[in-house]
Amino acid sequence: MPLDNRNILQLVPDYSVPRYTSYPTAPNFCDKISNNIYTSWLKNLDKDKEISLYIHIPFCNSLCYFCGCHTNVANTYAPIESYVNSLLREIALLGEELRNKFNVSHIHFGGGTPSILRGAELWMIMLSIKKNFNILENCEIAMEIDPRFYKKNLTTILNKYGFNRISIGVQDFSKDVQTLTNRIQSFKTTKKIVEHFRENKISNINIDLMYGLPKQTVRTFSDTLKKIVTLEPDRISIFGYGHVPWKKKHQKLIGDELLNNESRLKFYQLASHYFLSNGYEAFGIDHYAKKSSSIVQKAKEKKLQRNFQGYSEDSAEILIGIGASSISYLPKGYVQNIAQVDGYISSLKENKLPILRGHEFRAKDRIYGTIIKELMCYLSVDLNQVAEKFEKNINLFLPNVKKLQPFVDAGCVNFENHTLSIKPEARPLVRNICSVFDQYFKPEKNKYSFGI
Ligand SMILES: C[S@@+](CC[C@H](N)C(=O)[O-])C[C@H]1O[C@@H](n2cnc3c(N)ncnc32)[C@H](O)[C@@H]1O
Numbered sequence: 001m002p003l004d005n006r007n008i009l010q011l012v013p014d015y016s017v018p019r020y021t022s023y024p025t026a027p028n029f030c031d032k033i034s035n036n037i038y039t040s041w042l043k044n045l046d047k048d049k050e051i052s053l054y055i056h057i058p059f060c061n062s063l064c065y066f067c068g069c070h071t072n073v074a075n076t077y078a079p080i081e082s083y084v085n086s087l088l089r090e091i092a093l094l095g096e097e098l099r100n101k102f103n104v105s106h107i108h109f110g111g112g113t114p115s116i117l118r119g120a121e122l123w124m125i126m127l128s129i130k131k132n133f134n135i136l137e138n139c140e141i142a143m144e145i146d147p148r149f150y151k152k153n154l155t156t157i158l159n160k161y162g163f164n165r166i167s168i169g170v171q172d173f174s175k176d177v178q179t180l181t182n183r184i185q186s187f188k189t190t191k192k193i194v195e196h197f198r199e200n201k202i203s204n205i206n207i208d209l210m211y212g213l214p215k216q217t218v219r220t221f222s223d224t225l226k227k228i229v230t231l232e233p234d235r236i237s238i239f240g241y242g243h244v245p246w247k248k249k250h251q252k253l254i255g256d257e258l259l260n261n262e263s264r265l266k267f268y269q270l271a272s273h274y275f276l277s278n279g280y281e282a283f284g285i286d287h288y289a290k291k292s293s294s295i296v297q298k299a300k301e302k303k304l305q306r307n308f309q310g311y312s313e314d315s316a317e318i319l320i321g322i323g324a325s326s327i328s329y330l331p332k333g334y335v336q337n338i339a340q341v342d343g344y345i346s347s348l349k350e351n352k353l354p355i356l357r358g359h360e361f362r363a364k365d366r367i368y369g370t371i372i373k374e375l376m377c378y379l380s381v382d383l384n385q386v387a388e389k390f391e392k393n394i395n396l397f398l399p400n401v402k403k404l405q406p407f408v409d410a411g412c413v414n415f416e417n418h419t420l421s422i423k424p425e426a427r428p429l430v431r432n433i434c435s436v437f438d439q440y441f442k443p444e445k446n447k448y449s450f451g452i
């Protein structure tokens with residue numbers, strides 16, 4: 001029997017919940033993880049393991065009022081040039097600490113807006129990566145693009161270095177939403193950029209959308225969904241708007257007419273039904289991909305990764321984050337770089353890796369991290385398997401399972417043969433369900449984003 005929306009809505013908490021791009025989540029990192037600890041972790045990496053690189057570009061041409069990313073508006077190019085100098089320094093320092101030239105299977109330029117880089121700076125960054133790492137032949141190389149300001153001559157460099165995936169920010173084509181959020185972007189601009197990349201052999205295209213923005217209406221949001229599907233993107237990410245004005249002051253400019261949980265659920269469902277009936281399959285909590293795409297296959301084979309870029313089919317077990325605010329994921333734990341550009345640059349001027357904080361894994365983190373990752377990626381977890389893997393008794397999880405009883409009673413979760421499975425219709429509740437296994441989580445209103 002299909003789930004009634006009331007059953008879902010009654011389970012949405014009145015506190016905020018993390019998006020679980022890591023476990024523990026970044027607010028639980030501490031400043032005990034110093035430069036020395038990071039370098040010792042780097043030195044001890046297994047040289048036969050592949051790695052993934054994330055490069056953060058914290059600059060944009062203009063500020064979208066909904067934005068929750070680590071970014072700054074650059075009115076001139078000079079700050080970007082000086083930031084790139086520090087990036088180059090950081091890559092060289094990593095090369096020195098790593099000792100070996102590691103194989104790289106995935107490179108992601110995120111932001112901010114990495115497409116703000118001019119050809120010369122992108123060229124220098126790629127050259128420096130090539131000097132310090134071994135980029136594998138089938139490496140996935142991706143960049144996040146803002147179509148409103150994209151300069152087509154950058155494509156020459158993207159082609160030269162084998163970029164094969166592009167992620168395009170759209171959010172919503174409604175004029176009212178765009179005006180309110182200071183992000184005017186026509187369908188024509190978006191369509192042209194998609195065509196441009198396809199003509200230039202970068203055909204793996206992701207589009208970002210957002211639900212839960214003020215002024216969204218069923219009519220205008222349906223229109224956005226229809227337009228997006230005509231572009232035939234390989235993947236679509238649809239994020240629930242995270243309103244965190246205590247952290248991102250500019251979000252106050254959006255006003256306080258925020259959508260309630262009922263409306264947020266309605267827009268989420270509108271998008272989900274539309275994509276599912278137009279040849280897309282759902283994976284994770286907020287992503288869709290063409291049925292024939294390799295990531296859908298990886299999801300079926302349970303080979304997805306959940307990290308700071310969302311979901312990835314990359315098999316690398318090590319992620320090195322480069323640039324202000326970036327987070328690295330190493331076998332020993334997480335390490336985050338200084339988030340402020342000035343502090344990041346100062347540290348590198350002193351030839352010091354710009355470490356802000358991190359977290360060293362304890363045995364328990366790996367257990368609960370595995371459960372949370374399985375739920376975030378596949379909406380189900382076999383607790384018996386997890387118990388066996390970590391040589392624990394399944395009874396360890398009974399208190400958590402007990403807390404999920406309201407979800408079971410409402411028909412959102414099944415618990416059979418030690419396996420927890422979340423119904424596809426209850427996908428908007430996955431983060432809440434994960435929080436039951438989060439050993440650090442304390443319900444607070446103003447810490448993370450909405451619960452749905
Ligand atoms: C770094 S931006 C994408 C590239 C480029 N800067 C752009 O906006 O076109 C990453 C994505 O994060 C999402 N995003 C930004 N702020 C958000 C928020 N407050 N809540 C949920 N998603 C958000 C948007 O969908 C956005 O496209």
Ligand code: SF4
Binds near residue numbers: 062064067111112146
């Ligand atoms: S959504 Fe993208 S373009 Fe807009 S401010 Fe955020 S990072 Fe910049």
